[in-house]
Amino acid sequence: MVDILLATYNGEAYLKEMLDSLLGQTMQDFHVYIRDDGSTDGTPVILEGFRQAYPDKFTVIHDDQSIGNARDNFFALLSYAKRDYVMFADQDDIWQPDKIALTAATMKIAEDDLGEGPLLAHSDLTVVDGDDxxxxxxxxxxxxxxxxxxxxxxxxxxxxxxxxTVMMNRALVRIVRTRKEALMHDWWIGLAAAAFGHIVVAPNRIHYRQHQANAVGAKDVKSASYFRQKLSNTGGIRESIAATYRQAEAFLEIYQDMLSDEQKELIRVFTSLGECNALKRMRLLSKYKLYKSGVYRKIGQIIYG
Incomplete structure (x- = not known):
């Protein structure tokens, strides 16, 4: 029923706990495809141990390529997924026992309501430390x-x-086309789901581990230190906004044949924002409802976009 795609790299510290949390799922109709991107720690040994112990659950892919980033590692894994539903997994998280079951139930309810078109479910996360x-x-x-x-x-x-947190149906997996301008696999696939299907929210059943190696993933945007960091790097703000324009341009180019005229206009307006003065940019952001969430993010779009 479910294929789980796990991209690994030097993840020995928490990998066993993550794999054990998969084996502890209440829904056991799943298979895990794992691609390691050249780990130099004990990750390959751990993966081989689980593969040998549970060959019906784990396949470790050996293609002798070093990709160098998580985005493309996950994109490479997509070609191995053949079941009705597909999930992504990170090497250091902990899945609560009913995560697959509840996410799949969310998908089925949505498909009954929305039909069998492209569908993505995602959820909130509980942030935990190295000791859970x-x-x-x-x-x-x-x-x-x-x-x-x-x-x-x-x-x-x-x-x-x-x-x-993502689960995709087969209809969404079929239409994923990748480009190097994609900022991350989840964002890119989310754009495809939003453009050609639907996105729904599932219950939060995952512990997202905050540790030294992935601390960038969970920052408190309300903290004074976060604002100081942002204000001290306005060039970084401009570049991060510009990267969203490049991603959108690539999305428009690769999905030209599938996007509606209205969607094409929306994307073209979005990618033009960097060329506008602040007043015109503010007007277009409002007209097309292109603002980010949060007051300070909106101000950043107007000033630096």
Whole structure:
């Protein structure tokens, strides 16, 4: 029923706990495809041990390529997924026992309501430390993200989808076309789901581990240190906004044959924002509802976009 795609790299510290959490799922109709991107620690040994112990559950892919980033590692894994539903998994998280079951139930309810077109489910995350102690019960609240931002105009400027919470149906997997301008696999696939199908929100059943190697993933956007960091790097703000324009341009180019005229106009307006003065940019952001969530992010779009 479900294929789980796990991209690994030097993940020995928490990998066994993550794999054990998969084996502890209440829904056992799944298979895990794992691609390691040249780990130099004990990750390959751990993976081989699980593969040998549970050959019906784990396939480790050996293609002798070093990709160098998580985005393309996950994109490479997509070609191995053949089942009705596909999930992404990160090497250091912990899945609660009913995560697959509840996410699949969310998908089935949505398909009954919306039909069998492209569909993506995602959820909030609980942020924990290296010892699985809860730091923040909600990543959405921590980063002031709105899970109900489900539409193309809302996802072009800002991603609220975290890959390790995602489940996709076969109809969505079939239409994924990749480009190097994609900022992350979850954002890119979220754009496809928003443009050609639907996005729904599932229950939060994952512990997202905050540790030294992935600390960039869960920052408190309400903290004074976060604002100081942002204000000290306005060039970085401009570049991050410009990267969203490049991603949108690539999305428009690769999906020209599938996008409606209205969607093409929306994307063209979005990619033109960097060439506008602040007043015109503010007007277009409002007209096409292209603002990010949060007051300070909106101000950043107007000033630096």
């Amino acid at each position: 102690r809860v730091l923040y019960p909600s990543l959405f609240a921590l980063q002031k993200l709105d899970p109900e931002r489900l539409y193309l105009n809302q996802l072009l400027p800002q991603n609220n989808i975290t890959g390790c």
